[in-house]
Structures are given as C-alpha cells and as structure tokens.
Amino acid sequence: MPAPDLPPLSPLEARVLGVLVEKEQTVPDTYPLTLNALVAGCNQKTSRNPVINASEAEVQAAVDELRHRSLVIESSGSRVMRYSQNVKRVLDVPSQSVALLATLMLRGPQTAAELRANSERIHRFADTSSVEGFLDELAEREAGPLVVLLPRQPGAREARWAHLLCGPVAEASAGAARIGAASQPDRLSDSAEDGRVATRESRAEAADPRLEEFEARLGELDARFGELEARVGELHGRLSGLEALTERLERIEDRLERLQDSVSRMLG
Template identity: 40%
Template sequence: MEDTAPVLNAAEARLLGCLIEKEATTPETYPLTVNAAQAAANQKTAREPVMTLDPGAVNHALRQLEQKGLAKQVFSSRAERYEHRTAAFFGIPRQQAVLLGLLMLRGAQTVHELLARSERLFKFNDADDVRHHLDRLIQRDAALVVQIPRGPGQREDRYAHLLSGPVDVAAITARAPSASAGESASPELEARIAALEADVATLRAQLDALLAARGN
C-alpha cells in the first residue's frame, strides 16, 4: 500500500484509466497490447478530452506507469502486454480503482454520472454506495480524489482524481456544465456505444494475433 501517489501526466492518466476499463469490459484481450491501448486511449466516445496519442507516446506512457509501479508488463508468445496494478499499489478495493479509472477517462463527474458509467465495470448498489467509496478515496492520508462544490446551474457536486496533482477547484466549479452532462441522461446509449467499441477492440486484437501468427 502506497501513502504517496505518483504524479501522472495526461497520457499516463489516460492509459491507466484505459487499463482499468478494459480489464472489466474486454477481459478476453486483457492485458492490453500497445496497439489495443492506443485504440482505447484515442476513443472518440467516453473520453474527455479526446486525445490522439501515437504509438510512441503510448509505449512511453505505459513504460512510465510500469516504472511508477502502477502497471506491469507481461509477455505472451505474440506480443508484450500491460496490466494495471492500481488496487494493489494503493491498497484499495476494485470498486475504488474503477472510480479512479472513470475519473481519469472522463474528468470531473457527479455521483450519478459515475453510477451510470460504471455499470459495465462494477455493479454498485446505488448512488450512496458510489458516494461512500468516493469519500474513502478523499479521506486517505494522501487523498486520491477531491470533491468539487456545485457551480452556477449545476445540481450536484462533482469529483476529480488527484493522480495528476492538485486540481483548480475554483476553475472547475465556475465552468459551465459540459456536453457530458447531457450524455449522462442516456446511460443506455452510452452502454450500447461502449459495447460496440469493446467489440471493435476484440476484433482488432484477434486480427493482430492472426497477423502475428502469419508472420511466424
């Protein structure tokens, strides 16, 4: 268990979030190859902000995560792969690792957004269950999450991760609600899109495996 959180840059935080997400949503292709990690990091949906990371940046970020103890490289007969070590590194349960992953993938979010978006990663009982685990992440000696008071026109407080260092709470509070707030009103649509992206990721991994086998 680590009391001090390493500071991650934007690419490292995105990749760690992707590893947490894909462990739950595409277990058949996890641990992830560099190609699969790149595809996950550059998804156009369920990501805020959208990023365009090239293979070199993805590979470097994964190696940095490994050096910081948050990821581990594993080898198969065809390609090197990476798995995350978030729960073990921080000494937290899976549901708290899932919440950190969602916050790294999509920025500051409300309890109800996290509840809707976590359905394919972990089945929380209800909003109070999500709030309880967020509170545990906040109350650690070295907090991993911060609560952001609601701003003008906002109905709920939001939460942000601290793995990339302190956040500007005042600036986030003052920020107008983004388009992601509207997305949370349609969790069914989000789930369908995420399922399609998971299928594409699986097909991509299978194609990579076939191409690697032909190369041998």
C-alpha cells in the same frame, strides 16, 4: 495530492491506467491488452473526456513510465507484449474505489450519480450513497487523498468529484461566472441545448458497449496480424537456411559420386 510515494501522473498515463481497468472487466477475453489494443482504447471516441489521438510511441512511453511505478505489469504471450494494471495493490484501495478512479480518469470530473451510471460496466454499485461512501474514503485516505469534491458550479444541482492522480485540480471560475450572470432566457436556452446534448450522449452510450468491443477486437486482430507477419518472417528465414543446406548436400553428393567413379576406375 497523490500518495507521497506516487508522483503525479501525466494525463496520458492516467488514460492508460483507466483503459486497463475498464478493459479488464469489459473485454476479459482479450485482457491483458496488447499495445495496439491499448492505443485503440486510449483514442476511443465514446466514454472518453477529453477525446484524444495519442500515437503508439506516446502510449508506449506512458506504459513504460507506469511500469517503473509498478502500476502496470508487462507480460509476454505469442511474441507480443501484453499489459495489465496493478492499481489496487499499489494504491492499497478496494476494487470499488479502483472502478471509481478509472471512471474519473476516463471521463473527467463527475457527480456521484454520474459516477454510479458511468462505472456500471466496471463495478455495479447498489446506489449513489454507496458511491459517495467510497469517494469519502478516497478523499480521507491517510496516505493522501486520491479524489476531491469540487465546488458546486452556479446552476448545477450537484458538486462534481475529480481524481488527484495527476496532481491538484484547478477549476476555472470564468465560465462559472458567466453562467451565473446569464439572463433567464439564456438559461432556458442553455437548458434546452443541454437536453439535446444529453439525448445525443445517451444514444451514444447505448451503442458504446458494442463499439468498445469492436475497437478492442480490432486492436487484437491487428496484434495477431503482427504475430503472423513475424512468424512468416521466421519461416522465410528457416526456408532460406534449408535451401542453403540442400545446396550443400547436393554438392557433397556430387563429390561423393565423383569419388566413387575415381575409386571404380582405380580398381578396374
């Protein structure tokens, strides 16, 4: 279970935290993130499991809840609010552990070897043993475990780890039972299909860094466009005020001219 003073997160809140941890390392030039960039990161099609389609309002609600728990910090810049993560300080864990938690929040349960590969852009671990060491520390944490080693599924070579920030993890056993009861030809067919899926995922991962950067920059451009619209609106308001002031000055000048004419006639 999570730490006693940290209620379980919702899946979307966990996704938001994972995105903030990831983007802090992968796109530091645009970090802290705007809400638009954060929504794009949550709905990203690569390096996410499951893929979701959260709305801006839903992400904002998740951010607000995380702010109340001090896990997210809000800052203002150029009239647009930006958000950064505060996981390391709140959970009192090292940056290596934060990287592993973020990868689990973004991609779901994974083996230690998968975690090492998938977290490389956040933190580069020397080897799988190093990953396992930090996972063990998270699992044996005095304030409450933050990860758990799931039972190894039939046919799987390694057991997977899952985070506990959203509460206890329930592993479905029906699918595992069906896999265990499969015939040898079926297992061979499944293995071939798994190989094809792995190949497709590898190709997607190769394009992932550029796609992530593109999505982040797209969100940033959207935010800047919003800033520009706000400034145009402000300038329009000032211009309207200036036009009103100009009209008032013209009326005053007209009255002064009439007054001068009256004085001239009186003196003449």
